[in-house]
Amino acid sequence: MTPSSTSTPSGTALPARQEHLLDVLRQADDEISGQDLHARLRAGEGAMGLATVYRHLRQLQQRGLVRCRHLPSGEALFAPTERDEHHLTCVDCGHTLRLPHCPVHGLELPTTHLEGFRPLFHTLEFFGLCANCQRRQAQTAPRL
Amino acid sequence: MTPSSTSTPSGTALPARQEHLLDVLRQADDEISGQDLHARLRAGEGAMGLATVYRHLRQLQQRGLVRCRHLPSGEALFAPTERDEHHLTCVDCGHTLRLPHCPVHGLELPTTHLEGFRPLFHTLEFFGLCANCQRRQAQTAPRL
DNA sequence: CTTCCTGCAAAGAGTTTGCATCAAA
DNA sequence: TTTGATGCAAACTCTTTGCAGGAAG
Numbered sequence: 154m155t156p157s158s159t160s161t162p163s164g165t166a167l168p169a170r171q172e173h174l175l176d177v178l179r180q181a182d183d184e185i186s187g188q189d190l191h192a193r194l195r196a197g198e199g200a201m202g203l204a205t206v207y208r209h210l211r212q213l214q215q216r217g218l219v220r221c222r223h224l225p226s227g228e229a230l231f232a233p234t235e236r237d238e239h240h241l242t243c244v245d246c247g248h249t250l251r252l253p254h255c256p257v258h259g260l261e262l263p264t265t266h267l268e269g270f271r272p273l274f275h276t277l278e279f280f281g282l283c284a285n286c287q288r289r290q291a292q293t294a295p296r297l
Numbered sequence: 298m299t300p301s302s303t304s305t306p307s308g309t310a311l312p313a314r315q316e317h318l319l320d321v322l323r324q325a326d327d328e329i330s331g332q333d334l335h336a337r338l339r340a341g342e343g344a345m346g347l348a349t350v351y352r353h354l355r356q357l358q359q360r361g362l363v364r365c366r367h368l369p370s371g372e373a374l375f376a377p378t379e380r381d382e383h384h385l386t387c388v389d390c391g392h393t394l395r396l397p398h399c400p401v402h403g404l405e406l407p408t409t410h411l412e413g414f415r416p417l418f419h420t421l422e423f424f425g426l427c428a429n430c431q432r433r434q435a436q437t438a439p440r441l
Numbered sequence: 442c443t444t445c446c447t448g449c450a451a452a453g454a455g456t457t458t459g460c461a462t463c464a465a466a
Numbered sequence: 467t468t469t470g471a472t473g474c475a476a477a478c479t480c481t482t483t484g485c486a487g488g489a490a491g
Contacts, residue, residue, distance in 0.1 A: 172421065207490075215389055217425075227479095243357055250411070269431070274425075280419065332481095351482070371481095
C-alpha cells in the first residue's frame with residue numbers, strides 16, 4: 154500500500170513529499186483543487202504550506218504525472234494523469250457532471266508539426282447549460 | 298460586411314453590442330482574452346467597460362456562440378464557437394502552439410446520462426513541454 | 442414611472458513570488 | 467559552506483459585484 158517510488162517518464166525518482174502529494178490525489182474520488190489538496194494534506198500527516206503544494210503540483214505536471222484543468226471560476230483542478238476523466242460543466246451555475254467514460258479514448262497527436270514539443274496530457278471538457286439553468290433562462294427570454 | 302443579426306440556437310436576436318463584440322472575436326486571428334478584447338473594442342468604435350465585456354461574454358457563452366478556455370495562468374481565452382481550434386501549451390513557460398486541425402472532428406456526446414444538460418461547446422487542449430523547457434529541465438536533472 | 446443597461450471602482454478568489462530560515466551534502 | 471527546500475505573508479492578476487446614473491419604453 155506504500156508506493157515508495159513512482160517512476161517518471163523522465164526516469165528520475167520522485168521526492169518523498171511529491172510522492173505523498175500524488176498519493177493523496179490518487180486517493181481522491183475526483184479531481185481536486187489546490188486549496189482542497191492543501192486542506193487534505195493538512196488534515197493528515199504530510200502537511201505543507203499552500204505555496205509548496207502549488208510548487209510541487211507544477212513540478213508533477215511538468216513530469217507528466219499530474220493533469221490540470223481550470224474551472225470557469227478560474228479555480229484549477231488536479232488529477233493523476235493516468236485517470237482519464239472528462240466533465241460536462243454548466244456555463245451558468247458551474248454544476249459539473251462527470252462523464253461515464255472518455256469519449257476520445259486512445260487520443261493521439263500527429264507527431265508532425267509539434268516543433269519539438271513533448272505532449273504530456275490533454276484535457277477534454279464539455280460545457281453547456283444544466284436543466285435548471287435552461288429553465289431559468291427560458292423564463293427571462295420566452296422565445297425558445 | 299455587417300452581419301446585422303446572428304440567429305442564436307435559442308432563436309432570440311442578439312443585442313447590438315453583443316453582436317459587435319462577437320464580430321471582433323471573429324475578426325481576431327486566434328482566441329483572445331477578456332482584457333485583450335476590451336482593448337480592441339476601446340481602440341475601435343464600440344468601446345465599453347471591462348465589466349460589460351465580461352457580462353456580454355458570459356451571455357454569449359450561455360447562448361453557445363462563444364467558447365472559452367482557461368490558460369494555466371488562469372486567464373480566460375474566448376473564441377467563436379464555430380471556430381474549432383485546439384492548442385498544445387507548454388506547462389512550464391506557457392508557450393502555445395496552434396494545432397493545424399482538430400484531432401477530434403465530429404466529436405459527439407452520448408445523449409444518455411446527460412441529466413437534461415444541453416451541451417454547447419467543448420474544449421480539447423494538449424499540454425506538454427516545449428523544446429526550450431525540455432532542454433532547460435535536462436540541465437537541472439541530467440538523468441533522461 | 443419602471444425596467445434594463447452601463448461604467449466605475451471596490452471587492453474577491455486563487456495563485457505566485459520574495460525572503461528569511463532550516464536541513465542536507 | 468553551499469545548495470536546495472519550506473513557510474509565511476505580501477503581491478499580483480484576472481474577474482465579478484455593488485451601486486448610481488442614464489436611456490428606453
